Amino acid sequence: MTATTTAPLAGTPARTTRQPSARLRAWATRAPLLPALVFMIAVTQLPFVATLVISFFDWNALYPKARHFTGLDNYHQVLTDADLRHSVWTTVLLTVAVVLASLVLGLVLALLLDRRFPGRGAVRTLLIAPFLVVPVAAALLWKHVLYNPEYGLFNGLLHYVGGPQPDWISNTPLLAVEASLVWQWTPFMMLILLAGLQSRDQQQIEAARVDGAGDWQIFVHLTLPHLRRYLELGALLGSIYIVQNFDAVFTITSGGLGTANLPYTVYQSFYQAHENGLASAAGVLVVIGSIVIATFALRVVSSLFREEVSRA
Amino acid sequence: MNAVLRRNGLGLVAWLAGIVFFLPIAWMALTSFHSEADAATNPPSFAASLTLDGYREFFGSGGGASPWPALVNSAVASVVSTLLVLLLALPAAYALSIRPVKKWTDVLFFFLSTKMLPAVAGLLPVYLFAKNAGLLDNIWLLVVLYTSMNLPIAVWMMQSFLAEVPVAVIEAARVDGARLPTILARVVAPIALPGIAATALICFIFSWNELLFARVLTGVVAETAPVFLTGFITSQGLFLAKVCAASLVISLPVLAAGFAAQDKLVQGLSLGAVK
Numbered sequence: 001m002t003a004t005t006t007a008p009l010a011g012t013p014a015r016t017t018r019q020p021s022a023r024l025r026a027w028a029t030r031a032p033l034l035p036a037l038v039f040m041i042a043v044t045q046l047p048f049v050a051t052l053v054i055s056f057f058d059w060n061a062l063y064p065k066a067r068h069f070t071g072l073d074n075y076h077q078v079l080t081d082a083d084l085r086h087s088v089w090t091t092v093l094l095t096v097a098v099v100l101a102s103l104v105l106g107l108v109l110a111l112l113l114d115r116r117f118p119g120r121g122a123v124r125t126l127l128i129a130p131f132l133v134v135p136v137a138a139a140l141l142w143k144h145v146l147y148n149p150e151y152g153l154f155n156g157l158l159h160y161v162g163g164p165q166p167d168w169i170s171n172t173p174l175l176a177v178e179a180s181l182v183w184q185w186t187p188f189m190m191l192i193l194l195a196g197l198q199s200r201d202q203q204q205i206e207a208a209r210v211d212g213a214g215d216w217q218i219f220v221h222l223t224l225p226h227l228r229r230y231l232e233l234g235a236l237l238g239s240i241y242i243v244q245n246f247d248a249v250f251t252i253t254s255g256g257l258g259t260a261n262l263p264y265t266v267y268q269s270f271y272q273a274h275e276n277g278l279a280s281a282a283g284v285l286v287v288i289g290s291i292v293i294a295t296f297a298l299r300v301v302s303s304l305f306r307e308e309v310s311r312a
Numbered sequence: 313m314n315a316v317l318r319r320n321g322l323g324l325v326a327w328l329a330g331i332v333f334f335l336p337i338a339w340m341a342l343t344s345f346h347s348e349a350d351a352a353t354n355p356p357s358f359a360a361s362l363t364l365d366g367y368r369e370f371f372g373s374g375g376g377a378s379p380w381p382a383l384v385n386s387a388v389a390s391v392v393s394t395l396l397v398l399l400l401a402l403p404a405a406y407a408l409s410i411r412p413v414k415k416w417t418d419v420l421f422f423f424l425s426t427k428m429l430p431a432v433a434g435l436l437p438v439y440l441f442a443k444n445a446g447l448l449d450n451i452w453l454l455v456v457l458y459t460s461m462n463l464p465i466a467v468w469m470m471q472s473f474l475a476e477v478p479v480a481v482i483e484a485a486r487v488d489g490a491r492l493p494t495i496l497a498r499v500v501a502p503i504a505l506p507g508i509a510a511t512a513l514i515c516f517i518f519s520w521n522e523l524l525f526a527r528v529l530t531g532v533v534a535e536t537a538p539v540f541l542t543g544f545i546t547s548q549g550l551f552l553a554k555v556c557a558a559s560l561v562i563s564l565p566v567l568a569a570g571f572a573a574q575d576k577l578v579q580g581l582s583l584g585a586v587k
Contacts, residue, residue, distance in 0.1 A: 117322065
């Protein structure tokens, strides 16, 4: 009887002395992480909560006294407003077009750069450069220096061949914005896909070649399947950045001519129209859209990540 | 023979593609050295005489606003936020790689998920907060926001760079009686330093480029370089050389940082998923 009562008693002090030190050690391990974690939660998560709350209020900054709770009214208004609905559609169109075009162009360029030829490094540098121009500067370059109907470079070059002199931005505003973004984002896709191409199993390709497979067969049956996840990664990261694009739309068309995407609309509805509630509701919708993309993106990143970890 | 021809042919196509993609930048550079009259001609004047007038105009000799305050603001916002990011991300990355906490992958993915939420959705509360706290048109607000914008990228990149330090080497140093600061300085730093430098350069680029927050949250005092550039959006008349000079000067730090970080650029931009 004494044995059964002393045993836990003997165990208790031992556990209480060990427990704080183990806990202390766990906190010592965690400590370096905490500043970054707390900072991120405070600066990025709290504003989203605030946005969510504001989105349930009818709140025009010019009439602050008239602020009141309206439930889902803002969402109803955002989803039924023709302009806002149009901006959702524009966002989808812009994102899909830019991501697909830059992905295809990036793949072609990556395949070209994957072979040895004189000056490969120099060509790589030339191709990366568009990505390293400040986005506003790039948009200004396209708007004034390339697209200008009177003295822009495009019409200047068309002049030599006796071609027409179109007003690029007025005729095809969305395409004009998209082209400038494709120019900037193709290098990004190229870099990711080039990394993918260079991580291919060369022995497998040699083996296929010995077995008599042609270039096209190797591309379709070996290269493309290997590149699939790099293509997915490029598409998803590109989508995340381009869904949020503000600079090109703001600079090239100032959201006019039917090119206002959601970020621009959110900016405009609170910066110019002072509709805080509506802007927040639109913002929440952007978040929901991004979460859909992000869920897929996280899955792709995580599968590549786990492969890297297991390889290491 | 056929194979040699094809290889050179494709090399030529690659060169052509490179030139086509670079052409707008080359043309921008050339135009920036032309006089305004030569810059706005159709057909373009390729061989016009060169002048620095565009640059003189941009730097305010023509009576326009000087770009220097905006350039200084951008430098402060980018450099200080990058330093803050390193200060916060280095210990965090250490706790996610060399001495990992439990469930470290979950923490890593939390950082990533914050990057995937669009910044525009947090803009309004940040604006209202800044307005009530008297922080509008204050460069330090941008420093804090840019730090949060880049911290997840930096944590991911540095985690992947620190993870490249072999655990066995660290253990060996520890067995030999080396203390943590010594281990960090002598073992970890030499291996991880190029990666840390690349991370800093990429954070610098993203801060330097940012427009939306700077546009909404700054005015006359804290205006950054991209906001300064938006002044050219609706300009009319002869100003092409000036726009080109301005765009080029403001892009130079990014071009320099980007080329310096070229080898690690993919790893950074893909958040460490691609090496």
